[in-house]
Amino acid sequence: MDKTLELIFITSEGSTTSLSVDGPAEPIDPAAVQTAMQTIIDQNAFVSTSGSLVGIKSARVLTRGVEPVDFAL
Amino acid sequence: MANAHVMDIRLRLVFDAGFKDGKPVFKRRTYSRVRSGATADQLFYTGSALASLSQHNLLDIDRLETSSILEV
Numbered sequence: 001m002d003k004t005l006e007l008i009f010i011t012s013e014g015s016t017t018s019l020s021v022d023g024p025a026e027p028i029d030p031a032a033v034q035t036a037m038q039t040i041i042d043q044n045a046f047v048s049t050s051g052s053l054v055g056i057k058s059a060r061v062l063t064r065g066v067e068p069v070d071f072a073l
Numbered sequence: 074m075a076n077a078h079v080m081d082i083r084l085r086l087v088f089d090a091g092f093k094d095g096k097p098v099f100k101r102r103t104y105s106r107v108r109s110g111a112t113a114d115q116l117f118y119t120g121s122a123l124a125s126l127s128q129h130n131l132l133d134i135d136r137l138e139t140s141s142i143l144e145v
Contacts, residue, residue: 005126022102025128032125039122045084045111046104046119 004062007037012051019046024061033059077140082107085137086120088129100129103137 005024011017019040037056040046046053083105090100104123107116116136124131 019104019123021123021126022100023128024126036122036126040119043111043115043119043122045108045115046106047108048106052108 002064002066004064005033005059006062007033007040007059008057009037009041009048009053010055010057011048012054015048015050016057017046017048017050017053028061030059074145075142076145077142079109079138080141081105081139082109082111083137083139084116084120085135086124086127086131087133087135088124088127089132090129099132107136 002022003024003026005021005028006018007020008016008018034056037059041053041055044052083103084107085101085103088100088102090098092098102123111119113136117134120134121131124134
C-alpha cells in the first residue's frame with residue numbers, strides 16, 4: 001500500500017493548495033505535521049496559482065491500493 | 074545576442090531509499106512553483122520541514138531553475 005501525506009494550505013486569495021509527502025513517517029504525528037506546515041507558511045518559499053500559503057487548512061493520508069486484473073488465459 | 078529568462082523554479086528533495094543490487098537507491102521528490110525570490114535559507118527550512126514528515130532520510134535539497142534562452 002503506497003501512502004501519501006497531503007498537506008492542504010489556505011492561500012492568500014482564499015483558495016487552497018496542497019503539497020504531498022510520499023511515504024510519510026508512521027505513526028503520523030499531528031503536532032509534527034502542524035509544525036512542518038507552519039514552517040512552510042513562515043518560510044514563504046512557494047507561491048501557488050492562487051497566491052502565497054497563509055494558513056493551515058487540513059492534512060490527510062491517501063492510501064493507494066493496487067489490485068491486479070487476473071486474465072483467464 | 075541571447076538572454077536567459079527564468080521560467081520556472083523547483084525545489085527537489087533527494088532521499089536515501091536504501092540499497093538495491095548493492096547500489097544506493099535515491100528517491101527524489103520535486104515541488105514546483107517556488108517563489109523566484111526565495112532564499113537558500115527559506116528553501117533549506119522548507120525542504121527540511123517537508124522531509125521531517127517522510128520516513129526516508131534526506132540527503133540533499135536542490136533548487137532547479139529552468140531558463141528559456143531567447144534571442145534578443
